[in-house]
Amino acid sequence: MTLRVRDLDESGLLARFVPLLPTGAATLVGPGDDAAVVAAPDGRYVVSTDVLVQDFHFRRHWSTGYDVGVRAAAQNLADVAAMGGRPTALVVGLAMPADLEVTWVEEFARGLADACETTGAAVVGGDLSGGSVLMVSVAVHGDLGGRPPVLRSGARPGDVVAHAGVRGFSAAGFALLDAGVAEPSAGAPGAEGALAPYVAGFLRPAPPLDAGPAAGAGGATAMLDVSDGLLRDAGRVATASGVDIDLDAEALEPYAAALATAADALAPVADAPGRGAGRALEWVLSGGEDHGLLATFPPGAALPDGFRRIGTVRAPAGAPRVTLDGAEPAVGPGWDHFRA
Amino acid sequence: MTLRVRDLDESGLLARFVPLLPTGAATLVGPGDDAAVVAAPDGRYVVSTDVLVQDFHFRRHWSTGYDVGVRAAAQNLADVAAMGGRPTALVVGLAMPADLEVTWVEEFARGLADACETTGAAVVGGDLSGGSVLMVSVAVHGDLGGRPPVLRSGARPGDVVAHAGVRGFSAAGFALLDAGVAEPSAGAPGAEGALAPYVAGFLRPAPPLDAGPAAGAGGATAMLDVSDGLLRDAGRVATASGVDIDLDAEALEPYAAALATAADALAPVADAPGRGAGRALEWVLSGGEDHGLLATFPPGAALPDGFRRIGTVRAPAGAPRVTLDGAEPAVGPGWDHFRA
Numbered sequence: 001m002t003l004r005v006r007d008l009d010e011s012g013l014l015a016r017f018v019p020l021l022p023t024g025a026a027t028l029v030g031p032g033d034d035a036a037v038v039a040a041p042d043g044r045y046v047v048s049t050d051v052l053v054q055d056f057h058f059r060r061h062w063s064t065g066y067d068v069g070v071r072a073a074a075q076n077l078a079d080v081a082a083m084g085g086r087p088t089a090l091v092v093g094l095a096m097p098a099d100l101e102v103t104w105v106e107e108f109a110r111g112l113a114d115a116c117e118t119t120g121a122a123v124v125g126g127d128l129s130g131g132s133v134l135m136v137s138v139a140v141h142g143d144l145g146g147r148p149p150v151l152r153s154g155a156r157p158g159d160v161v162a163h164a165g166v167r168g169f170s171a172a173g174f175a176l177l178d179a180g181v182a183e184p185s186a187g188a189p190g191a192e193g194a195l196a197p198y199v200a201g202f203l204r205p206a207p208p209l210d211a212g213p214a215a216g217a218g219g220a221t222a223m224l225d226v227s228d229g230l231l232r233d234a235g236r237v238a239t240a241s242g243v244d245i246d247l248d249a250e251a252l253e254p255y256a257a258a259l260a261t262a263a264d265a266l267a268p269v270a271d272a273p274g275r276g277a278g279r280a281l282e283w284v285l286s287g288g289e290d291h292g293l294l295a296t297f298p299p300g301a302a303l304p305d306g307f308r309r310i311g312t313v314r315a316p317a318g319a320p321r322v323t324l325d326g327a328e329p330a331v332g333p334g335w336d337h338f339r340a
Numbered sequence: 341m342t343l344r345v346r347d348l349d350e351s352g353l354l355a356r357f358v359p360l361l362p363t364g365a366a367t368l369v370g371p372g373d374d375a376a377v378v379a380a381p382d383g384r385y386v387v388s389t390d391v392l393v394q395d396f397h398f399r400r401h402w403s404t405g406y407d408v409g410v411r412a413a414a415q416n417l418a419d420v421a422a423m424g425g426r427p428t429a430l431v432v433g434l435a436m437p438a439d440l441e442v443t444w445v446e447e448f449a450r451g452l453a454d455a456c457e458t459t460g461a462a463v464v465g466g467d468l469s470g471g472s473v474l475m476v477s478v479a480v481h482g483d484l485g486g487r488p489p490v491l492r493s494g495a496r497p498g499d500v501v502a503h504a505g506v507r508g509f510s511a512a513g514f515a516l517l518d519a520g521v522a523e524p525s526a527g528a529p530g531a532e533g534a535l536a537p538y539v540a541g542f543l544r545p546a547p548p549l550d551a552g553p554a555a556g557a558g559g560a561t562a563m564l565d566v567s568d569g570l571l572r573d574a575g576r577v578a579t580a581s582g583v584d585i586d587l588d589a590e591a592l593e594p595y596a597a598a599l600a601t602a603a604d605a606l607a608p609v610a611d612a613p614g615r616g617a618g619r620a621l622e623w624v625l626s627g628g629e630d631h632g633l634l635a636t637f638p639p640g641a642a643l644p645d646g647f648r649r650i651g652t653v654r655a656p657a658g659a660p661r662v663t664l665d666g667a668e669p670a671v672g673p674g675w676d677h678f679r680a
Contacts, residue, residue, distance in 0.1 A: 028384060029489055032580075034422035034565050035388035035482070037489050040380035044368060047464065048375035049479060051433035053471045082374035093391035093433075093477045124387065131393045133472055137433045139389060139479030142375070149369055149377050225374050240372075 005105065006098035013128055016102060020109035024122030026088035026143070036124035038089045038141060045088070046142040046149065048079035054134040062177055062184045063203055065104035069111020070204040072136045075227065077119060078207035078291035080142030082225035084150040084216025087121035087209070089141040095131030108136075111204075119209055147216050150295070155222040155241035159296040161311035162303050164211035166201060167230060167255040168280065171287025172262035173202025175279075179269045198262045207291035214304035215295045223295040229286040231322050231329055233294055234311075238320035241296075246323045247285075247311040254308075256280040282331050285324075345445065346438035353468055356442060360449035364462030366428035366483070376464035378429045378481060385428070386482040386489065388419035394474040402517055402524045403543055405444035409451020410544040412476045415567065417459060418547035418631035420482030422565035424490040424556025427461035427549070429481040435471030448476075451544075459549055487556050490635070495562040495581035499636040501651035502643050504551035506541060507570060507595040508620065511627025512602035513542025515619075519609045538602045547631035554644035555635045563635040569626040571662050571669055573634055574651075578660040581636075586663045587625075587651040594648075596620040622671050625664075 005013060018031050029037035038045070052058060052072050063071070073090065080087040092112065096105070105128075112123055121140070155161075176182040176198055185191065187199025207225070215223055222241055226233045234245045259280040266279065296313055297303060322329065345353060358371050369377035378385070392398060392412050403411070413430065420427040432452065436445070445468075452463055461480070495501075516522035516538055525531065527539025547565070555563055562581055566573045574585045599620040606619065636653055637643060662669065 029491070033489075033491050034419040034563075035386045035425070035480075035489075037384055037386055037423070037484070040383055040385050043380055043383055044377055045380050045385055045481075046375045046377055047429065047431055047479070047481065049431040049433050049465060049467050049477070051435050051467045051469045051475075051477060053435045053469055053475070055472065056435070056470045079374040083377070085375070089387065091387055091389040091479050093389050095391055095393045095396070095475060125389060127389050127391045127477075129391045129393055130396045131473075131475070132395065135391075135393070135435060135471070135475050135477075137389070137391060137467075137475075137477030137479075139387070139431050139477075140375075141385075141387065144377070149373075149375075151369065151373050223374075 003102040004098065005096055005100045005102060008102065010128060013105065017105055017109050020106060020113060021123035022113040022116040022121065024088060024120045027122045027124050031125050038124060040143065042144060042146045044144060046080050046083045046085040046144060047139060048076060049137065049139040050076050052136040065107030066111040067203040068136060069108040070115045072138050073112045073115035074205050074207055075291055076138040076140035077115065077121065077209055078225040080140055081207060081209045081212025082223050082293055083142065083144065084147055084213055084220065084223065085142030085144045086213050087119050087140055087142045089122050089124045091139050092123055092126040093137040094126065095129045095135040097132060098130060145213065150216050150220045150223040152222050152224050152237050152240035155237050155243050155296040155313045157243055157313055157315040158299045159221055159313035160299060160301065160309055161245055161247065161313060162295050162297060162307040163292055163310045164306040165208040165292025166290050167292060168259050168283030168287040168290065169198050169201030170205055170289040171283040172259050173198040175266055176262060177202065179266060181265050181269065194261050195265060201290065205289060205291050208293060208306050211293050211304060211306040215293065215307065218297065218304040219301050220295040220297055223293055226290060226292045226294050228288045231285050234322045237294065237296065238322055242316065242320055244314040244316045244321055244323060245311060246314050246326055249325045251310045252284050255284040259283050285329060285331050343442040344438065345436055345440045345442060348442065350468060353445065357445055357449050360446060360453060361463035362453040362456040362461065364428060364460045367462045367464050371465050378464055380483065382484060382486045384484060386420050386423045386425040386484060387479060388416060389477065389479040390416050392476040405447030406451040407543040408476060409448040410455045412478050413452045413455035414545050414547055415631055416478040416480035417455065417461065417549055418565040420480055421547060421549045421552025422563050422633055423482065423484065424487060424553055424560065424563065425482030425484045426553050427459050427480055427482045429462055429464045431479050432463055432466040433469065433477040434466065435469045435475040437472060438470060485553065490556050490560045490563040492562050492564050492577050492580035495577055495583050495636040495653045497583055497653055497655040498639045499561055499653040500639060500641065500649055501585055501587065501653060502635050502637060502647040503632055503650045504646040505548040505632025506630050507632060508599050508623030508627040508630065509538050509541030510545055510629040511623040512599050513538040515606055516602060517542065519606060521605050521609065534601050535605060541630065545629060545631050548633060548646050551633050551644060551646035554646065555633065558637065558644040559641050560635040560637055563633055566630065566632045566634050568628045571625050574662045577634065577636065578662055582656065582660055584654040584656045584661055584663060585651060586654050586666055589665045591650045592624050595624040599623050625669060625671050
């Protein structure tokens with residue numbers, strides 16, 4: 001018989017959940033009291049939060065508990081990296097239906113642990129609650145190592161625009177699943193096959209977490225986590241900094257080339273507007289949720305490991321905007337949670 | 341025409357929401373970037389999280405957006421107080437249906453602000469998301485002022501057991517609403533009338549936040565936020581500390597007397613088992629969500645302002661337990677989110 005959440009009381013569920021969570025050196029008081037206590041060695045900490053809701057951010061029949069755990073941690077960890085910080089601690093809220101399998105909760109904890117494994121970040125507390133649908137909230141904390149945070153507002157004309165991480169893999173993976181061209185199992189951990197990187201990239205994004213503090217140490221003038229698409233998020237840097245950001249189409253070609261296999265697999269069903277030959281570039285420019293890092297560096301600065309030059313910061317002609325080879329890009333600006 | 345969440349994009353909603361949020365002196369970088377930066381002057385911070393889900397923790401037809409904002413903040417702020425800390429920063433996740441009125445979101449922000457007003461705590465970041473039901477998650481942060489955190493595990497035989505805050509008001513208010521003896525409007529801000537304190541206590545709990553750091557400074561050996569009922573939460577201190585906690589029935593009488601008006605109002609419908617004359621005492625012992633503070637102090641210590649002696653810590657005879665005048669209490673141990 002399948003063990004379900006309703007078969008356990010809160011302490012029974014916690015007894016299965018807590019031992020699976022990641023631990024870390026910054027934890028002074030961990031789970032089990034009213035609150036945790038975390039070290040903040042330079043007298044400050046970075047904090048951000050992200051919420052994932054079933055049917056809005058993930059689908060039960062696509063994502064396993066493990067996938068949701070990895071994704072919830074990864075997109076939060078990326079926010080710390082985008083400030084130039086190293087993650088230290090997460091607190092996790094989980095609302096769940098009473099008929100949820102207990103193994104889902106355990107796999108969710110394993111996903112959190114694997115996403116945190118190389119970072120040193122711990123889950124230091126949380127809240128398990130009933131709910132009519134699955135809902136995950138994570139608040140993430142990080143350490144700036146004594147450096148100033150890298151904000152969105154520091155880009156200056158002449159700066160180099162650079163990117164770390166993949167582009168469009170999550171969008172491609174979603175498109176493959178949505179079209180039925182790939183099954184979720186094609187992206188399971190350890191799965192091989194031509195479409196595995198895309199499906200896995202959608203189910204379990206892997207942000208370039210080390211690139212964030214490297215950029216901070218390397219003099220980045222602005223940085224953000226690309227969660228809503230390159231054009232849209234570059235626009236946020238442009239607006240916050242009061243500059244234009246001109247992307248270099250040639251520099252984006254390797255990103256599009258990395259998506260060719262997914263685009264080819266979708267070609268037979270690629271009859272909708274904006275699909276077809278331009279699909280890979282559209283994923284590069286507008287695909288969200290890869291959680292790569294977009295950063296600007298002073299002219300001539302050596303780019304830290306993991307970053308690739310993709311454009312230039314320019315003085316704005318009018319309202320700050322994002323251009324592609326100096327012209328208005330011919331694709332949409334990304335997506336919005338309330339309208340999509 | 342009523343403005344609804346779906347009528348605005350994310351930036352439009354944020355433009356209405358963010359200016360209403362509380363600000364505070366510990367905020368180094370506030371809302372608007374990938375993450376906030378918060379001061380942690382003694383090189384540590386306290387962190388906790390709580391989730392509120394529609395139909396599990398609040399009902400739309402009982403609680404306004406303002407009520408939910410106050411309650412979400414208050415129950416989190418209480419967790420910081422229960423460690424002996426002062427709250428500094430909150431991050432807030434809000435998942436909401438597309439047809440939610442925008443005024444609900446604005447009132448929610450005002451509730452957060454009012455609950456934080458006397459504390460100095462700011463909302464430094466958050467995440468607005470779509471959802472099929474309303475769901476609120478808050479992570480709260482606090483400063484220990486250089487003192488050790490007050491854990492649940494430090495109670496020692498001979499210590500005085502003390503309590504700060506009200507007991508049973510939330511349970512009484514719930515019972516009044518549930519029985520239809522009072523309407524939610526009876527507990528609206530500024531409402532007068534005999535039942536107002538109970539209904540307001542359920543809709544908008546007001547934890548004794550100053551009593552937490554006062555207890556820490558006053559030598560408290562153990563402390564926790566009473567969220568699930570006095571017996572159940574005293575049991576947590578007993579278990580964590582390896583002691584018995586003996587409550588003094590006479591010392592609890594003033595708490596029961598404060599509930600007499602609510603018990604009287606419910607008398608005509610008080611025919612269920614465990615109701616009737618013992619109802620007020622049951623609320624005192626088992627009612628949850630008032631978010632009072634239960635603390636233990638060394639024998640002879642002066643109790644800080646707001647605390648009242650309610651019992652004694654004893655060496656355990658067997659497994660740690662909670663007694664009432666030395667005997668097993670004759671009421672249930674509280675409630676469980678997954679079974680209630």
